[in-house]
């Protein structure tokens with residue numbers, strides 16, 4: 001199996017190179033995104049391996065098909081960046097449905113605890129040898145209400161963590177999982193009763209801006225909101241308006257509506273420019289990270305392993 005591996009991130013090579021050797025696969029690392037301009041580099045390979053920032057349209061699928069590339073190996077769970085309809089009957093699209101739900105849920109909890117207890121601000125002060133704790137008072141999580149929107153793999157890991165903190169949990173999902181030990185309620189009830197809300201649903205036309213002016217108005221004053229799913233779940237302008245109106249106790253964002261082209265195009269230290277992002281960083285109770293909830297040793301190992309297992313399954317029918 002020969003794989004054309006498109007990645008602008010140096011860390012991918014660290015995980016894939018030794019594992020691919022074990023499988024006996026030849027990997028050609030291309031330090032570019034997969035695009036109409038670069039797709040010709042996949043010619044002569046059995047598969048092209050790509051990430052979520054590599055958008056694949058019908059024209060690109062046809063090019064791969066005509067050049068006998070048998071599969072797109074996605075290093076992601078999501079596949080909304082690939083025209084899967086166009087791929088049907090032409091090339092296989094193989095993804096990694098689950099690599100480490102714990103990685104993302106633990107990161108969501110880290111964000112929540114950070115904004116709730118102002119540890120990011122406190123460290124900023126101690127670095128300047130300022131030991132003043134004024135303005136840094138948080139709240140206990142114990143016996144507070146945690147609202148989980150989306151109870152799939154990551155939402156369930158989040159629920160387990162909240163249970164460990166002895167919180168009272170409310171969940172909302174249009175497809176409730178009856179096997180879970182959690183109380184499902186409607187979205188409005190979750191919004192109006194939760195002290196801490198964590199988003200774990202996918203971005204779809206239905207969930208786009210699920211957090212908007214109306215739904216923010218339904219939340220408790222002083223609510224904490226964490227989004228580690230997709231930026232488009234939140235209407236950024238409505239969030240900024242809510243922050244200006246002091247609606248939120250704190251907000252943690254690992255994903256951001258306009259992140260495409262800003263956060264994960266490459267691993268450079270280039271300074272990015274975005275007005276709304278700049279405004280969000282001015283709020284002391286907002287913490288923003290660059291889409292890194294998945295980024296743990298275990299998750300990276302699992303992504304490499306599952307991707308190569310997909311290649312193996314492809315090769316062996």
Ligand code: NAD
Nearest residue numbers: 150151152153154155173175200201202228229230293294
């Ligand atoms: P999953 O498919 O296992 O679960 C998603 C859940 O959302 C399902 O139970 C589904 O029924 C539910 N859902 C669908 N529509 C909904 C709606 N309108 N309201 C509420 N719930 C709804 O997915 P997962 O593995 O748990 O991942 C969740 C999301 O996390 C992904 O879609 C992805 O966007 C994000 N993610 C982020 C990172 C990161 O690094 N920050 C990493 C991996 C995944």
